[in-house]
Amino acid sequence: MVEQVSELDRVVRRMILESFGIEKYMEEHMNSTKYLLRAMKYKPPNTSEKKLGSRDHTDKNIVTVLCQGIQGLEIQLKNGEWITAKPHSLTVFIGDSLFAWLNGRLHTPYHRVMMKGNEPRYSFGLFSNPKKGYIIKAPEELVDEEHPLMFKPFDFHDFLRFFHSDAARKSQSAFHTFCALHSNT
Numbered sequence: 001m002v003e004q005v006s007e008l009d010r011v012v013r014r015m016i017l018e019s020f021g022i023e024k025y026m027e028e029h030m031n032s033t034k035y036l037l038r039a040m041k042y043k044p045p046n047t048s049e050k051k052l053g054s055r056d057h058t059d060k061n062i063v064t065v066l067c068q069g070i071q072g073l074e075i076q077l078k079n080g081e082w083i084t085a086k087p088h089s090l091t092v093f094i095g096d097s098l099f100a101w102l103n104g105r106l107h108t109p110y111h112r113v114m115m116k117g118n119e120p121r122y123s124f125g126l127f128s129n130p131k132k133g134y135i136i137k138a139p140e141e142l143v144d145e146e147h148p149l150m151f152k153p154f155d156f157h158d159f160l161r162f163f164h165s166d167a168a169r170k171s172q173s174a175f176h177t178f179c180a181l182h183s184n185t
């Protein structure tokens with residue numbers, strides 16, 4: 001199953017690069033990331049009202065392929081509306097690192113888990129994460145006058161360290177505080 005899900009990660013990343021005409025970066029992209037597979041279990045809230053299982057966040061990595069069992073995953077659209085992912089479905093998210101590498105060209109959506117009832121919930125995520133030492137920097141093809149560089153080049157592992165600091169906890173978006181070049185991004 002990991003083989004198929006990681007294939008989906010690769011297909012999505014190839015489609016994204018092709019859509020911007022920069023598939024020449026595919027090999028660099030694949031070589032600069034490694035996979036993390038995480039299984040998650042959420043205790044049942046034992047309520048008939050929906051309760052928060054995991055607070056809203058954007059993923060920090062490159063791409064996440066999330067496979068959920070019973071319903072719970074909710075995703076915020078650009079207009080602010082929350083939609084519910086179907087039970088027993090796969091959802092693909094673009095994380096902050098890919099957002100930065102693409103110079104903000106694709107949206108990285110907030111998502112959360114809301115649960116009700118007496119059943120525990122299981123989900124599995126395959127996360128492509130940048131390797132330590134790889135500097136995430138938007139390629140020159142995606143930077144021009146109309147699209148000035150949004151984020152300073154960074155090592156994902158320095159961001160993770162910052163993310164667990166007091167300064168990050170106090171900021172509205174740790175990612176933007178860490179590497180945004182303009183305050184309005």
Ligand SMILES: O=C(O)CCC(=O)C(=O)O
Pocket residue numbers: 040054059066068072073111112113123125
């Ligand atoms: O369990 C879920 O459906 C969401 C998990 C998630 O968003 C994450 O691990 O980043």
Ligand SMILES: [Fe+2]
Pocket residue numbers: 057058059111
């Ligand atoms: Fe997430």
